[in-house]
Amino acid sequence: MSPSEPITEYDLIIVGAGIVGCSAARAFGSDGRKVLLLERDLAEPDRIVGELLQPGGINALKELGLQDCVEGIDGIPCYGYGVIYNGETVHIPYPNDKLTEKPAVGKSFHHGRFINNLRKAARATENVDIRELTVNTLIKEHQIEGANRVVGVSAQDKSGQEFKFYAPLTIVCDGIFSKFRKEITEKTPDVRSNFVGFVMKDLELPFPNHGHVVLAKPSPILMYQISTHDTRILVDIPGKLPSASNGDLKKYMEQVVAPELPDSIRPKFLEALETERLRSMPNGFLPPTMNQTEGMIVLGDAMNIRHPLTGGGMTVAFNDVVILKKMLSPENVPHLSDSELVVKQLKKFHWKRKRYCTSINVLAMALYRLFAANDDYNLAVLQRGCFSYFQLGGICIEEPVGLLSGLIQRPLVLVYHFFAVAFHAIYIEAKRNGWSRAHHSFIMIFTVLYAACVTILPYLWSETKR
Numbered sequence: 001m002s003p004s005e006p007i008t009e010y011d012l013i014i015v016g017a018g019i020v021g022c023s024a025a026r027a028f029g030s031d032g033r034k035v036l037l038l039e040r041d042l043a044e045p046d047r048i049v050g051e052l053l054q055p056g057g058i059n060a061l062k063e064l065g066l067q068d069c070v071e072g073i074d075g076i077p078c079y080g081y082g083v084i085y086n087g088e089t090v091h092i093p094y095p096n097d098k099l100t101e102k103p104a105v106g107k108s109f110h111h112g113r114f115i116n117n118l119r120k121a122a123r124a125t126e127n128v129d130i131r132e133l134t135v136n137t138l139i140k141e142h143q144i145e146g147a148n149r150v151v152g153v154s155a156q157d158k159s160g161q162e163f164k165f166y167a168p169l170t171i172v173c174d175g176i177f178s179k180f181r182k183e184i185t186e187k188t189p190d191v192r193s194n195f196v197g198f199v200m201k202d203l204e205l206p207f208p209n210h211g212h213v214v215l216a217k218p219s220p221i222l223m224y225q226i227s228t229h230d231t232r233i234l235v236d237i238p239g240k241l242p243s244a245s246n247g248d249l250k251k252y253m254e255q256v257v258a259p260e261l262p263d264s265i266r267p268k269f270l271e272a273l274e275t276e277r278l279r280s281m282p283n284g285f286l287p288p289t290m291n292q293t294e295g296m297i298v299l300g301d302a303m304n305i306r307h308p309l310t311g312g313g314m315t316v317a318f319n320d321v322v323i324l325k326k327m328l329s330p331e332n333v334p335h336l337s338d339s340e341l342v343v344k345q346l347k348k349f350h351w352k353r354k355r356y357c358t359s360i361n362v363l364a365m366a367l368y369r370l371f372a373a374n375d376d377y378n379l380a381v382l383q384r385g386c387f388s389y390f391q392l393g394g395i396c397i398e399e400p401v402g403l404l405s406g407l408i409q410r411p412l413v414l415v416y417h418f419f420a421v422a423f424h425a426i427y428i429e430a431k432r433n434g435w436s437r438a439h440h441s442f443i444m445i446f447t448v449l450y451a452a453c454v455t456i457l458p459y460l461w462s463e464t465k466r
């Protein structure tokens with residue numbers, strides 16, 4: 001090695017030991033790569049995110065040999081969804097899993113307990129070192145052509161001591177508030193609402209072992225049991241968040257949200273408001289970007305975010321790690337220092353992941369637009385139509401929930417159901433209002449076009465980009 005060459009201690013540095021970081025460390029470590037996983041805080045996280053793992057995510061966990069991480073944490077099996085609208089309910093079970101021919105099952109749990117298990121699994125993987133350090137900068141090598149190749153990171157421990165590490169490849173997965181995403185894109189998450197979450201104690205939900213969505217006004221409410229005694233509630237609040245410190249947030253919960261909840265849930269909701277801390281997280285949208293920077297890859301929420309209404313983030317993340325492991329396997333890329341080959345493989349990765357991420361991303365955003373229709377007349381028509389469409393059962397629920405849960409990985413199925421919902425909505429509306437045929441046709445064309453422009457086309461379009 002010439003004196004000017006940096007000392008390469010690792011094959012791979014991973015920034016952030018969250019959902020992606022831990023699973024990527026496991027994936028690459030078990031491939032024989034020497035991995036350094038850096039996390040700013042290794043204590044059990046206490047967050048309101050990542051608590052329902054869809055069956056498509058469970059399958060990806062299995063492929064990574066991490067299925068045990070959802071065990072031993074008092075998690076709750078999840079068999080599908082219950083949707084509640086104006087006092088009516090519809091049951092949306094997950095379809096059969098094609099791999100097992102049995103009804104698919106997801107799992108909900110305390111996020112921190114799951115992360116602890118993932119970190120333990122990463123630590124137990126041969127070739128993986130984990131260290132508690134905050135990464136402050138990416139170290140770059142200024143190449144002759146002016147390219148900015150990343151060659152390592154500089155990190156700090158809690159006492160302020162600085163460390164430098166070098167590797168031919170760095171995977172950045174520092175989450176939704178990513179410091180380093182700007183290295184690959186100028187895009188920032190488009191945040192239109194926040195989820196406010198807390199735990200309700202010993203509540204029996206209308207559909208036990210199912211996720212619940214209440215189509216409330218002005219915006220949807222999510223609930224799922226995350227342990228024997230705890231049920232998570234996430235209330236979507238569009239626009240500016242009322243202040244928690246002056247009591248406005250609690251007032252909003254009591255006056256706007258409580259009346260929208262079923263009678264069987266309201267008392268526990270009001271009880272929890274008195275005892276639980278209300279915590280919030282922004283709900284953003286960030287379309288994916290192709291990784292083309294030499295020496296680094298950005299993954300997870302740092303690279304791609306969708307509204308958490310459909311609980312798809314971890315499913316996308318684990319499936320990404322499965323594909324990336326294949327793309328960068330020692331057979332495909334013998335040396336991670338071969339930047340040109342890595343970048344070529346990342347291009348393939350970008351297009352290969354579309355088959356699941358497009359369905360999950362676009363469905364999450366389109367459903368959110370519909371479910372947060374509030375006073376928008378056309379969206380309210382579609383919202384009613386969507387609920388009525390689910391009531392039809394059969395493929396009207398099997399395929400949409402199959403897409404949402406990551407079991408069906410065909411974006412065209414999404415497009416089909418979108419238009420089916422739109423036409424069904426107009427049919428229902430015409431029956432309700434007794435429209436004439438001419439009026440009906442006019443409204444139909446207008447509403448379908450409007451719905452497409454507002455709910456699905458912008459998000460589909462963003463998926464076609466690099």
Ligand SMILES: Cc1cc2nc3c(=O)[nH]c(=O)nc-3n(C[C@H](O)[C@H](O)[C@H](O)COP(=O)(O)OP(=O)(O)OC[C@H]3O[C@@H](n4cnc5c(N)ncnc54)[C@H](O)[C@@H]3O)c2cc1C
Pocket residue numbers: 015016017018019020021038039040041048049050051052053054133134135136173174175176179195234281282283299300301302308310311312313314315317
């Ligand atoms: C309100 C809400 C609810 C959600 N619910 C669900 C759900 O039910 N199901 C689902 O599938 N998805 C859900 N999601 C999405 C899901 O949480 C994310 O998609 C997933 O956590 C992304 O994983 P990640 O590894 O990219 O980021 P994270 O899991 O957030 O991990 C990032 C890690 O990086 C560390 N880090 C950050 N900066 C640094 C640094 N400079 N140096 C070192 N370490 C650093 C952090 O401490 C953290 O451990 C939800 C999201 C929100 C906002």
